[in-house]
Amino acid sequence: MLMQKELLKSFVDMDEAEAVRIARELVETEGGAVAVLDTCKEAMEEVGRLFEAGEYFLSELIAAGDMFNQIMEFTLPKLQGGEVASIGTMVLGTVLGDVHNIGKDIFKVMAEASGINVIDIGIDVPHEKFVEAIKEHKPEIVGMSCLITLGVDSMKRTIEVIEEAGLRDDIKIIIGGGRVSQAVMEHVGADAWADDAARGVRLSKELLG
Amino acid sequence: MVSPEAKKLAEERAARMQAALDLKEPDRVPFTGLGGDVIPAYAGITSYEYEFDFEKNRQAAVKWFTDFPSDSAPRVGLGGLDNQSMGVAFQDYPEIVSGVNSVNGPMNDVLKMKFVRFPGRELDENSARQFIGGKNMEPEEYDQLIADPVKFCFEVIMPRISGGLKDLGSPASLATMARFGLEKARQDAEMAKTMQALMELGYYFAPRGVCLAPLDLISDQLRDIPNLILDLRRYPDKVKAAAEALVEPMVKMGTMSIKAGAKECFIPLHLNEYLSPKQYNEFYWPTLKEVILKLVEAGMKVQVFFEGWHDAHLETILELPAGWGTAYFEKTDVRKAKKLLQGHTCIMGGIDVSDIISLTPAQLDENIKKLFDEMAPGGGFIFSPNIGTCPRETPIENVRAVYEAVEKYGKY
Numbered sequence A: 001m002l003m004q005k006e007l008l009k010s011f012v013d014m015d016e017a018e019a020v021r022i023a024r025e026l027v028e029t030e031g032g033a034v035a036v037l038d039t040c041k042e043a044m045e046e047v048g049r050l051f052e053a054g055e056y057f058l059s060e061l062i063a064a065g066d067m068f069n070q071i072m073e074f075t076l077p078k079l080q081g082g083e084v085a086s087i088g089t090m091v092l093g094t095v096l097g098d099v100h101n102i103g104k105d106i107f108k109v110m111a112e113a114s115g116i117n118v119i120d121i122g123i124d125v126p127h128e129k130f131v132e133a134i135k136e137h138k139p140e141i142v143g144m145s146c147l148i149t150l151g152v153d154s155m156k157r158t159i160e161v162i163e164e165a166g167l168r169d170d171i172k173i174i175i176g177g178g179r180v181s182q183a184v185m186e187h188v189g190a191d192a193w194a195d196d197a198a199r200g201v202r203l204s205k206e207l208l209g
Numbered sequence B: 001m002v003s004p005e006a007k008k009l010a011e012e013r014a015a016r017m018q019a020a021l022d023l024k025e026p027d028r029v030p031f032t033g034l035g036g037d038v039i040p041a042y043a044g045i046t047s048y049e050y051e052f053d054f055e056k057n058r059q060a061a062v063k064w065f066t067d068f069p070s071d072s073a074p075r076v077g078l079g080g081l082d083n084q085s086m087g088v089a090f091q092d093y094p095e096i097v098s099g100v101n102s103v104n105g106p107m108n109d110v111l112k113m114k115f116v117r118f119p120g121r122e123l124d125e126n127s128a129r130q131f132i133g134g135k136n137m138e139p140e141e142y143d144q145l146i147a148d149p150v151k152f153c154f155e156v157i158m159p160r161i162s163g164g165l166k167d168l169g170s171p172a173s174l175a176t177m178a179r180f181g182l183e184k185a186r187q188d189a190e191m192a193k194t195m196q197a198l199m200e201l202g203y204y205f206a207p208r209g210v211c212l213a214p215l216d217l218i219s220d221q222l223r224d225i226p227n228l229i230l231d232l233r234r235y236p237d238k239v240k241a242a243a244e245a246l247v248e249p250m251v252k253m254g255t256m257s258i259k260a261g262a263k264e265c266f267i268p269l270h271l272n273e274y275l276s277p278k279q280y281n282e283f284y285w286p287t288l289k290e291v292i293l294k295l296v297e298a299g300m301k302v303q304v305f306f307e308g309w310h311d312a313h314l315e316t317i318l319e320l321p322a323g324w325g326t327a328y329f330e331k332t333d334v335r336k337a338k339k340l341l342q343g344h345t346c347i348m349g350g351i352d353v354s355d356i357i358s359l360t361p362a363q364l365d366e367n368i369k370k371l372f373d374e375m376a377p378g379g380g381f382i383f384s385p386n387i388g389t390c391p392r393e394t395p396i397e398n399v400r401a402v403y404e405a406v407e408k409y410g411k412y
């Protein structure tokens, strides 16, 4: 318990060396892998809260995401099947014509930390690739990231193509990134929008019901 | 031939912009105009043609700037992608810098930069060009960068980022530079024709300098953003020293075009939105501020593009001397900025390109009316889209609505 508290504190305080050290130690104890996973999820959630409150900035989200990934790299292999509960699946990609991935990657780590199973299909993703991924992974949610204005039309077309494939009713669509807004959401026909990751995670959970 | 009417129009437009820069009320709210991929779309040509063929580019620009007149010398010519580390490498040779600092399609056919993609080459003919960035430097190399940034950019970075120059001194690299010279001469002549065509329409051209915030040069061109963010925590002293080492090269890049008549220098910011105020004030602002102050000392006005949300750092702008230049905002509300900066800084921005794509003409009209009601009084305001590029699919009726609203409500 004490170690978990220390891990939480050093993680949220962005003390990378200390957080990784404690996690490495904790993961070797009985039930340690689950404890590390849960604590890191909680820490990511707290970092997200601080970001939404304006106390933390993108710099902290990136550093926290990096810490989370570092720790998961040695923690996940130690978990038994069934120990990682998922609350739903999301196919996530940056839309065609857009190569920005920093925001998408931040959102991805935070969504994963909140228990969503994220299938990342990359950047500059063609419309058909979204359709194929939906068929293959049967997600409840599709997330699209869009940082350039050109991407607005890409999202619109991607959603049309998903519709034409008869898959639109099976999924909820959330859009994110610097170029999205209420107006853009309505224009492209998505179900939710967020231009910050913490809000995006909250809305995704709501969409999962 | 530039007619007397065109000349007069150009003078009026220049004076309108200048009045705003001088923090006064012009006769009308100056408007930079809209641009980007919508220009070739409007002319019925592909983005590939627009980015590679000077003649078609020129025709498309003439059509656009005839039908949609605006106040600033528009960004015409082939669009380029930022390549400032190579500019630093050649900083003692201004005639080379102006060709490598920003790389356009045909120039990239010569230099073969690793981090760019163009329509009709790596991309579909109607895609927008892409700067894909990437990591070109390891953390162990900070010391070399600090010791001699120019040498480092030339000897270490350039061979990594330019396919044509990967083997410095080889026949292939010498041939690349010779071809670069031929292409540069051709482009200069073509650009002169394009500027002439636009001057005939009543536009004016003033050269301007461009440079980056020292820390942005490191994150955009050398380490990439996520790595730089981690470096701030892992190697804080090295990052600071590297940014300091880049102040002089950035000032040199910015002031280089003064000889050609430049009175303004443009600095687009990237990392600002990522950093907490503490990091901003420790790692980013001191060297950026130094660059701005030196440009002002050299007699230039500076236009800083505060990309993303700049709200957390807004007050630092007041540390600059009044009349230093223009703060161009992307997401930060220009109204909020005006409350703080009126009488000190010219403010530019005001309409979100996402809105131009998604709203109706009536909504755009109303938004612009409201914006001008608040922003115009007192002057020192330039109306501009929050980012430079409207995509091909931008509805033309919305574009028209924006220009009509400026016409209707822009009068002082």
Ligand code: B12
Residues within 6 Å of the ligand: A058, A061, A097, A098, A099, A100, A101, A102, A103, A104, A106, A107, A142, A143, A144, A145, A146, A147, A148, A149, A150, A174, A175, A176, A177, A178, A179, A193, A194, A195, A196, A197, A198, A200, A201, B080, B081, B128, B129, B130, B131, B132, B133, B134, B220, B225, B269, B270, B271, B273, B307, B308, B309, B330, B386, B387, B388, B389, B390
């Ligand atoms: C970093 C950056 C780059 C980097 C990208 C590095 C990378 N690997 O991602 C590089 C240098 C490569 C780059 C390239 C280009 N860029 Co750029 N870039 C930026 C910059 C400075 C920051 C973007 C960013 O990462 N923001 C931070 C992230 C974390 O924010 P975010 O994406 O909004 O993400 C947050 C939320 O939105 C949310 N989120 C993100 N995705 C999702 C998804 C879902 C489903 C949800 C729910 C939430 C969510 O979570 C994140 C955390 O809160 C912006 C300016 C700015 N400040 O916005 C320009 C900007 C986006 N770029 C721009 C341009 C024009 C380009 C280029 C075209 C430049 C050029 N001429 O080549 C190219 C390439 C483009 C292309 N085709 O994609 C323009 C876009 C203009 C336009 N037309 O819309 C901008 C706005 C700059 C500007 N003001 O002109 N760029």
